[in-house]
Amino acid sequence: MSANSVLLDFSLDPTRISDEVSRKDIVKQCKEHLEKYLPGLKITYDMLTDDGYLCMLTAPGAIVTTIRFFNQGLITINIEYYRAECEAPKVSFEQTRELENNLVQKLKLNHGQSLPTLQRGPxxxxxxxxxxxxxxxxxxxxxxxxxxxxxxxxxxxxxxxxxxxxxxxxxxxAEADLIYTETLMRRGVENYKDKEICILGGGDGALLYELLKESPKHVLMLEIDELVMQACNKYMNSICGDVLERRKAENYEIIVGDCMVYLSKYIKEKRKFDYVFGDLTDIPISDTPTGEIWEFIRSILESSFQVLKPGGKFMTHGNGVSCPESLQMYEEQLAKLSPKVSFTKCSAFVPSFMEEWVFYQVQREMDGAVNV
Missing domain, CATH: 2.30.140.10 (Spermidine synthase, tetramerisation domain)
Structure with missing residues (x-):
């Protein structure tokens, strides 16, 4: 079941919208063409708006259609109705395209566009x-x-x-996202044999599962959300194996708790790791590197380097390549760390994200990493 929204938009000379006679003619012809697909359609309400004009129409079957004119030269047509699971669409995509083409030709519009039906619901x-x-x-x-x-x-x-x-x-x-985990851990580039590793987050279990294949000495995973692990253990075990079921073995342990609390504990105990993975929040999309999430990211970076061994690396995911400003802000935060760090980065197309994603490998500058 879903609320279905059929969306069309058109552009035209703005003077045709400001002219009342022209506008009424456009509404009349839009209604006539819509009636081919929505029998019984009638105008129930219309009004002038600050930015143009709005007309509402209804048809049997609780179908509501709005035609909105924007003074800048834009018309939108929205058709909305409820569709049961076994019910055929009231307006198919083929009919929507046909309606778009007919209106462009009949009304001599500059441009038309129709979208596949949006389905909103549970x-x-x-x-x-x-x-x-x-x-x-x-x-x-x-x-x-x-x-x-x-x-x-x-x-x-x-x-x-x-x-x-x-x-x-x-x-x-997703189950199709092995490339995400392999790129995050730089499989084939980094050597995890006999290393001590700490994962911050990672509740889906995928990173832990893949790291254990590399023969590390021990992997500690700090995840705050028990329900995430329960859900992934039941429905995502193709990517996490049985690690979320067992929780502890000779070469790994999962601790349920706030990673910042445990990092503070390890700093006091002077416990050290060869690798720390930040498998937590993505780099925020923001105008400035301020706010709660940015503060959290800075705290994670500062604490992680206090538990890394000399030559150790902090490995994390960033954000999409389509967000260069946010990635740049993150790199500026790295440049402010003391002692100084260097970083490498790489990217991979992640199937479930449907976009290219950036990953960072950060270490003390004295260890010879080069910013690329």
Whole structure:
């Protein structure tokens, strides 16, 4: 079940909108063409607005259509109705395209565009890219949907990506995303044999599972959200194996708790690691590097380097290549660390993100890393 929205937009000479006779003629012809697909359509309300004109029409079946004129030379047509799961669409995409072409030709409009029907409801199909563009996914069912003390947790099934973890309505990792984990850990580049590793976050278990294949001495994972691990253990074990089930073995341990609390503890104990992974929040999209998330990122960086051995590395994910300003701000934060650090970075196309993602490897400058 879903609320379906059919969206069309057109551009034209602004003088045709400001002229009342012309505007009424456009509404009349739009209504006539819409009636071919929406029988019984009638005008129920119209009004002048500060930026143009709005006309509302209704049709049997609780179909509501709005035609809105913007003085700058834009017309939008929105058709909205409720669609049951077994019900055919009231207006197909083919009909929408036909309607668009007919209106452009009949009304001699400059430009027309129609979008596939947006479906809104309990089955979320739309997630944003890093720079806040909308992508529609081929999601056909929700497997898990709960809210923990920290976030909203969903696991959904995608026909092309497999099961996918969604946190606070942002895609995190899917069964098709091995490239994400392998790029984060730089498989084939970094040597983890006999190393001591700390993962901050990583509740899906994928990073821990893949690192254990590299024969480390010990991996410690600090994850705050128990429900994330329970959900991924049940529905995402193709990427996490049984590590979230067992929680502890000779070469790894998962601790449920705030990673900042444990980092402070390890700093006092002078405990050291060869690698620290920041598998937590992405670099924020913001105008300036201020606010709670940026403060958290700075705290994680500062604390992580206090528990790294000489020559140790901090490994983390950044954001999409479509967000160069935010990536630059993160690199500026790295430049402010003391003692000084150097970094390398790489990127990979992540299937469930549907975009290129940037990953960072950071270490003390004296260790010879080069900024690239």
């Amino acid at each position: 089955l979320t199909k739309y997630f944003p890219t890093a720079d806040e563009r909308v992508i529609e996914y081929d999601i056909d069912k929700v497997l898990y949907d709960k809210r923990s003390d920290f976030q909203k947790i969903q696991i959904v099934h995608s026909k092309s990506l497999g099961n996918m973890l969604v946190l606070d309505e942002l895609q995190n990792i």
